[in-house]
Amino acid sequence: QVRLVESGGGSVQAGESLRLSCAAFGSIFKIGGMGWYRQAPEKQREFVASISSGGTTTYADSVKGRFTISRDNAKTTVSLQMNSLKPEDTAVYYCQIVVNYGSVWGQGTRVTVSS
Numbered sequence: 001q002v003r004l005v006e007s008g009g010g011s012v013q014a015g016e017s018l019r020l021s022c023a024a025f026g027s028i029f030k031i032g033g034m035g036w037y038r039q040a041p042e043k044q045r046e047f048v049a050s051i052s053s054g055g056t057t058t059y060a061d062s063v064k065g066r067f068t069i070s071r072d073n074a075k076t077t078v079s080l081q082m083n084s085l086k087p088e089d090t091a092v093y094y095c096q097i098v099v100n101y102g103s104v105w106g107q108g109t110r111v112t113v114s115s
Contacts, residue, residue: 002026002104006095009109016113017083022095022106024076032098034071034078038091038111045094049080062088085113 008020020036035050049059049069057069068081078095092108 002028002097002099004095004097004104004106006093006106006109009093009111011112011114012085014086014113014115016085017081018085018111020080020082020093020095020109020111022078022097024097024104028076028099030100031073031076032100034069034098035096036069036078036080036093037096038089038093039108040088040091043091048093051078082111085111087113087115089113 003025004022006020006022008018010018012018033050033052036048037045038048039045047060048063049057049067051057051069051071059067066084071078090111090113092110094108095106097104
């Protein structure tokens with residue numbers, strides 16, 4: 001019943017920035033934590049960042065100091081500001097939202113960082 005739509009991906013050069021957004025559509029009883037994961041070519045999906053319902057954030061070591069996650073409860077969206085992008089950040093980024101019945105995943109948005 002709930003679907004997530006990511007946006008903001010694209011191709012940039014190293015050192016540049018991108019802002020990803022994920023909006024939830026459908027019937028939502030209660031939203032818990034929200035997060036971002038990514039999957040690089042030939043690698044498994046990995047955790048990037050999360051934000052709890054209370055606003056507590058958690059980041060993977062690889063993105064600390066460069067990425068910032070935020071949420072807008074009124075709009076049921078979660079965003080990821082990505083600064084100082086590196087080629088190793090190249091991946092498909094997926095948003096995740098926790099609702100009362102489990103986790104809902106987006107389709108992903110591709111980020112390509114060239115040197």
